[in-house]
Amino acid sequence: METNKSPFASAYLRFLQLARAVQALPEGEEMDANELALLEAVVLRWHEDKPMTVREAIGLERLGSPATLHKRITRLREKDMLATLNLEGDRRAKYLTPTKRSLAYFDHLGQSLTQVHQATLA
């Protein structure tokens, strides 16, 4: 195996390694497993054209108490993973919808799944 790489080639390969590590640097906006479970529940309902209200979301007993879920929704909104929407004619109900960022996240997961599937078939 060729190990005597030229300085340019070595610098380029090191740059690629460095770029990969830099791209993975934490941004302080990681979701924990509980937040992800709530996000998935909300986005699934939105996908079924039956968006979940905030009241419904804080009533998901299997995911936590109403106070805990309310805090979790707030955190997801701060992380730009959830948005709220008021429908015409019903100003009282506040619906939870995914944001561009959360849709991009699910898109990324979908792409990763496809890659793994293709790699398994290859």
Next chain:
Amino acid sequence: MRLSLRHAAEATILSLISAALFVGFFRLNNLIFSALEHSQGVNWIFLPAGFRVLLVLGMGLPGCVGIFLGNLYLDQEHLRHGHATLSLLTGVVSGFTPWVVMRVMNHWRMLSMELKNLNHQQLLNFTLYYAAANAIVHQMLWALLKVHDHQMWVELWPMFVGDLLGALLMLYAFKGLLHMIKPGFPSSSSL
């Protein structure tokens, strides 16, 4: 022979690029953060420190040589006024401390010299150790050479904080730049 000449030429070019980038960011840092200067050569935010990390990790030894040359260029006044030893040794410390930190981390199997399988945790560890080592070695050198008005224990902390903040700022700026050049969702660990 032809191959080694080519290698030498490439290493020289990388060193010159490294020197130019280091000098450029030194000047930029003076423009932006001059108000945060604690004392001469010690700044609460020091962007070139971040460039040292990127240059030494990205270019290896030619990057170190470039930083050394860049320091000599920036210290021309000192060189002309009879402080050649101080300027030369400051350049050596500035350029080669990150490389020594890399060697030590490599010895303890915390980092590969070729950056093989480099992850963000190793990168942050390197940044932290480098900032500490750089501040300690610089301050020890200036204390040994009895630099005028130098107070080692007073200047050590601002230098450490400045190098660390500067390095983190540069790394995250690099991350932002990569994200702009290559849009798309980053790795799952960043969500």
